[in-house]
Amino acid sequence: MSCVVDGNIPPSSGLSSSSALVCCAGLVTMEANQKSLSKVALAEICAKGERYVGTEGGGMDQSISFLAEKGTAKLIEFEPLRATDVQLPDGAVFVISNCCVRMNKAASSHYNIRVVECRIAAKMLAHARGLSFNRLLKLAQVQIELEASLEDMLSLVDEVLHPEPYSREEVCKVLGITSEQFSTELLSANTQDVKHFKLHQRAKHVYGEAARVLHFKNVCDSGPAESIQLLGDLMNQSHASCRDLYECSCPELDQLVDICLKSGAVGSRLTGAGWGGCVVSMVPSDKLQSFWRAVREAYYLPDSCRAAIVEQSLFVSKPGGGAAIYLEE
Secondary structure (H helix, E strand, O other): OOOOOOOOOOOOOOOOOOHHHHHHHHHHHHHHHHHHHHHHHHHHHHHHHHHOOOOOOOHHHHHHHHHHHHOOEEEEEOOOOOEEEEOOOOOEEEEEEEEOOOOOOEEEEEEHHHHHHHHHHHHHHHHOOOOOOOOOOOOHHHHHOOOHHHHHHHHHHHHHOOOOEEHHHHHHHHHHOHHHHOOOOOOOHHHHHOOOEEHHHHHHHHHHHHHHHHHHHHHHHHOOOOHHHHHHHHHHHHHHHHHOOOOOHHHHHHHHHHHHHOOOOEEEEEEEOEEEOOOEEEEHHHHHHHHHHHHHHHOOOOOOOHOHHHHHHHEEEOOOOOOOOOOOO
16 A cells, blocks of 8 residues: 555644554555454454554544544443443533643553553452452453442442552562562563552542543433533543542643633543643633633743644544545545
8 A cells, every 4th residue: 555644633642643543544454455344343453453552552542533423422331342422511612722741652651550550450459359360451340340330349449459559569469479470461561660559549540530431421411401510520520530549640731721720611631641632621612712712821822832833732622423434436
């Protein structure tokens, strides 16, 4: 294949630019070879393919890239992969604002360290409940095995895991594994030198975030009069958890979230992997223009580098269709 690649997603901004490229490559390769795969199969293949750069990512970005539909948000669930329509309330829009700090997941270990900490936490929780932990790699798998609610899992985290960081030696002692097994079975190539692991905080964030996602969907489905404010509150709680428990924010993201809330957003949080990239804010439609002006003046214009790219860094986002192929007649 001879290919020309173009795009308008700001790179390293937490807006799935890498997944967009991988999904585009997968779709074009399928078409060029006259194959036929379902959107779900393509999403799963592309999620697996993207991990070859060394980042132990999930499959959410690839899934929404293929399964998105115009006019509706989607609840993405795994094992098996499925997408459910979520109708967002009228009267509010989502605004993306880039803090202009770039985060290259493949060139750093921040992302993989969190994956490793969640993996260890899953095994510690499984072990505490007498499950065979060797095959369990994810916190969600432990919940499924225990047939427990997210609230039950949050209580279990508090019961089993202590807030202080765990050493390698402590994890090995609890799980009954050797230091060599710890390195080969639990760590990734770029996390071999990590000595301490914050298991309680990471597990608390993951289960809490999952609960907020379901709460968000329930609010959208039930449509109470104050739904926009309730959804905004959930977004604010999400950012606080990303900042304090998962520790994947950065000073610029926190500053931008604060500015967005002061400028009229009902909710604002980092999006993507974190440590840089973008904030997504829920803004009442009638406050959109004043919000745009206030954020522009408070965050972008005082800095010449940010001011130069403000048009690409601050924009409204709407649910659109997923990846598609356009063929010339």
